Amino acid sequence: MAVKPMLHYFNGRGRMESVRWLLAAAGVEFEEKILKSAEDFENLVKGGNLMYQQVPMVEIDGLNLVQTRAILKYIAAKYNLYGKDLKEKALIDMYVEGMRDLNEMIMYYPLCYPGEEEKNLNFILERATERFFPVYEKALKSHGKNYLVGNQMSWADIQLFEAILMVEELKSDILSAFPKLQEFKARMSKLPSIQKFLQPGSQRKAKMDGKNLAEAKKIFKFD
Amino acid sequence: MSGKPILHYFNGRGRMESVRWLLAAAGVEFEERNFETAEQRENLIKSGKLMYQQVPMVEIDGMYLVQTRAILRYIASKYNLYGKDLKEQALIDMYVEGMRDLYDIIMLQPLCLPQDRKETLRVIAERANQRFLPVYEKALKDPGKNYLVGNQLSWADILLLEFILMVEECKPGILSAFPKLQEFKARISKLPRIQKFLQPGSQRKPPMDDQAVEEATKIFNLEKGLYVKHKGVILADF
Numbered sequence: 457m458a459v460k461p462m463l464h465y466f467n468g469r470g471r472m473e474s475v476r477w478l479l480a481a482a483g484v485e486f487e488e489k490i491l492k493s494a495e496d497f498e499n500l501v502k503g504g505n506l507m508y509q510q511v512p513m514v515e516i517d518g519l520n521l522v523q524t525r526a527i528l529k530y531i532a533a534k535y536n537l538y539g540k541d542l543k544e545k546a547l548i549d550m551y552v553e554g555m556r557d558l559n560e561m562i563m564y565y566p567l568c569y570p571g572e573e574e575k576n577l578n579f580i581l582e583r584a585t586e587r588f589f590p591v592y593e594k595a596l597k598s599h600g601k602n603y604l605v606g607n608q609m610s611w612a613d614i615q616l617f618e619a620i621l622m623v624e625e626l627k628s629d630i631l632s633a634f635p636k637l638q639e640f641k642a643r644m645s646k647l648p649s650i651q652k653f654l655q656p657g658s659q660r661k662a663k664m665d666g667k668n669l670a671e672a673k674k675i676f677k678f679d
Numbered sequence: 680m681s682g683k684p685i686l687h688y689f690n691g692r693g694r695m696e697s698v699r700w701l702l703a704a705a706g707v708e709f710e711e712r713n714f715e716t717a718e719q720r721e722n723l724i725k726s727g728k729l730m731y732q733q734v735p736m737v738e739i740d741g742m743y744l745v746q747t748r749a750i751l752r753y754i755a756s757k758y759n760l761y762g763k764d765l766k767e768q769a770l771i772d773m774y775v776e777g778m779r780d781l782y783d784i785i786m787l788q789p790l791c792l793p794q795d796r797k798e799t800l801r802v803i804a805e806r807a808n809q810r811f812l813p814v815y816e817k818a819l820k821d822p823g824k825n826y827l828v829g830n831q832l833s834w835a836d837i838l839l840l841e842f843i844l845m846v847e848e849c850k851p852g853i854l855s856a857f858p859k860l861q862e863f864k865a866r867i868s869k870l871p872r873i874q875k876f877l878q879p880g881s882q883r884k885p886p887m888d889d890q891a892v893e894e895a896t897k898i899f900n901l902e903k904g905l906y907v908k909h910k911g912v913i914l915a916d917f
């Protein structure tokens with residue numbers, strides 16, 4: 457009996473979005489238990505299945521997986537998106553860890569101090585164009601293949617695609633100096649599983665706005 | 680060509696210390712190239728060996744590995760410290776990732792403003808006591824359970840010992856309510872390679888004092904870094 461993975465989170469991107477992307481790109485159907493109130497979250501904590509009383513949490517294969525990276529790694533390994541040997545794994549890890557740094561900056565951006573939005577936005581865009589995107593542009597240019605590592609799709613490709621879309625939401629022409637990344641983006645967009653995830657009505661979540669942020673603050677009790 | 684891994688960092692714990700622990704516990708001899716000035720660090724960046732112009736970086740097996748987790752995972756896998764199957768790996772990952780959250784706060788604590796230090800230490804002690812240590816205490820609860828996962832040494836055990844020692848430096852006696860962790864600490868400390876690493880003169884680094892903080896600030900241009908700060912978790916640009 458194939459039980460679908462069950463994702464526990466609130467109705468926003470946050471730390472769970474990369475998990476949704478990975479599962480979707482791998483063609484794995486999943487279900488979501490959406491937390492809508494502080495009480496929902498408290499009940500989940502009381503249920504005892506959150507190792508550190510935190511979400512994201514994904515029920516999969518009899519495990520209650522927590523910690524974003526642990527979840528992503530498990531899915532990547534299980535669905536053959538983690539390269540073919542230790543060295544490919546290392547390369548994938550280096551790529552996705554960099555992307556995660558960028559991802560985190562973007563995730564925290566709505567929380568920055570009032571009056572510092574422009575400074576933080578510029579910082580994110582600078583990092584994207586000077587530290588992170590050049591690395592992936594160079595990798596694709598150097599081997600001329602369609603994927604970042606080992607000539608087959610991996611977690612790194614899916615994570616990169618997600619990162620590109622998120623930065624483009626902040627600055628739509630961010631890829632103007634990165635021809636290889638533009639080709640990469642076009643290619644990835646055409647993959648059936650990704651195309652499906654990009655359709656309206658998919659489980660992809662919308663960019664955080666004021667209302668979504670307020671909801672998160674209420675559920676997780678932070679400010 | 681000796682083939683020993685070479686660690687590139689500054690002469691302090693920071694993000695490299697877990698790597699030192701892991702290599703030591705695996706019995707792998709390693710060399711260190713520690714930069715002492717901002718210029719030396721900039722030269723390393725100019726050499727093109729740092730994927731994201733950041734350290735830690737470890738030269739190993741013909742690769743220039745960066746990103747702490749990528750480095751740790753590679754070493755753990757290579758030296759059989761990563762469990763025997765996907766599920767054990769997942770458990771190990773959950774344990775080490777949990778520790779890292781609090782670890783980062785402890786690591787950055789010497790850099791916090793003097794007026795914030797007391798509160799930071801209080802938060803560290805509280806999180807350790809309420810959120811993290813109980814998890815590992817529970818994992819070791821069953822009789823005969825000497826290691827966190829799969830009854831063999833893994834990198835979760837090594838990092839847990841490192842973690843315990845660091846938390847104790849912030850709050851001595853933190854293990855008083857955790858008997859299993861006390862036993863664990865004693866047991867893992869006695870493993871020959873770990874014992875060796877705990878001796879004075881090993882490559883283990885001391886906690887940061889004010890002078891070390893000043894040096895690190897200069898080397899990493901910390902004052903010019905930009906922070907996106909939330910709830911005491913500083914995502915610092917270094």
